[in-house]
Amino acid sequence: MNKRSSWALPYFIFMVLFVVLPLLMVVIYSFQDSAGNFSMANFSKFITDKDSLSTFALSIEVAIENTLLCVIIGYPVAYILADKKLNKSAVTVVLFILPMWVNALMRTLATAELFNMAGITLGKGTLLFGMCYDYLPFMIYPIYNVLNKMDKSYAEAAEDLGAKPKEVFMKITLPLSMPGVLSGVMMVFMPTVSTFAISEFLTNNKIKLFGTIIQENINNSMWNYGAALSLLMLAIIAITTFLQGKSSEDTVDGGAI
């Protein structure tokens, strides 16, 4: 064993202390009542609380809708940007990422204000629009990267063999770009399902998402219930990560044929 492998030791200790231990705290707190005794009360509270349950369902619904919206709008953008015939300039790609460097809260406030000026009532529609606006670059960039690095000879071969442009896209380009779509889906779904400030601004506090309830509980010293809700969110994240890992294996196999 090479001696230099021990260089990772400080980072290992750091991660145990500040990544693993905190997550353990979430688990411990969520199975305790406020007096510190073992209890399932937080979870039974969640299951019997209609408001929490409907917020939970709504958050997942909004996250799925927003992710789909980002794929539908973002894929064509990535496709056009990666196509040398349609886009010659690298600056255009930068223009799509640039807004991310402006404070997200400030941009969201301005978006909400634009809706107000246009006389559009803040609600679920504006929430979806604003979230899609905030996370679209996270979808465009990974898809663009995959499309840009893709070996063009596959598509050319299909064309030479008589495939129509639509067939080339459906049978070659789209399947080969799936890894990019999947990482885009992860990068959009995860933050959407856990967002809190953005949803408050975009709906004028009318619609609460799961992140908002976690924040409210933690800030009002209901740490145990807040921890239990965080644990539920962690479960969603774990499941999506697992599914993504599985399906990206499948597409790699499928794409290689």
Add this chain to the structure above:
Amino acid sequence: MMTGKKLFAKVYLWVILAILYAPIVFIAVFSFTEAKSLGNWTGFSVNLYKSLFSGNMQNSGGLISAVQNTLVIALIAASVATVMGTVAAIGIFNMRGKKKQTMQFLNNIPMINPDIITGVSLFLLFVFLHISQGYATVILAHITFCTPYVVLNVLPKLSQMNPNIYEAALDLGATPYQALRKVMIPSLRPGMISGFILSFTMSLDDFAVTFFTRGTIGLDTLSTYIYADARKGGLTPELKPLMTIIFLIILAVLLFINIRSAKNNNNKKK
């Protein structure tokens, strides 16, 4: 047929870009009027810029110190993350089997975790250990979510590096420190720089993690300042010129980098 497709592609790109930039342009336009609320035009004026730079704001200094805190925290967090992440990457690169897998798995956790979970979990740890929260805990939290990106940026540079040149330096009488500084670091530098820049921008933009780990001492970064401001109902009007200036600086830097690298590529082709 071809031109139709091209036209459609162009129009589509520009429509999406227009939507993406609408709120930013909106902020920039309304930074040139004095009105307090965001969408209110009361005639052209540069007074907001004047009061931003003179520091004569109603909210005396709150915004300025929030900007300072944001920059200081991002600078410290990104620097520490770059050093720790680079050293860790060298270690991980030299590991094999289960150990390596464990380290890579641990390194992935902060990247997959949503901000709010990172924030809440660290908050609970600090509460549990009775650590009072403030500047130090925020910086610590930022280091936690920045370092994995440095590791991820440095690892590929290590596999591109010829492993023999480090050994050669040692054989030729360099001390391990000299070999590290003169041989290893230069070949890792591009990865370290992109890791640092990524860490810096993520720290600048962070809201949720800071929100949960800053404690109750009134520490504000730009994000938490804006959040508190918006919840109170009225944004500090000087935020508009501040955001406009930040945007213009970033735009200039990015365009400069891109035009320069495009020129370099052209020169290479010739």
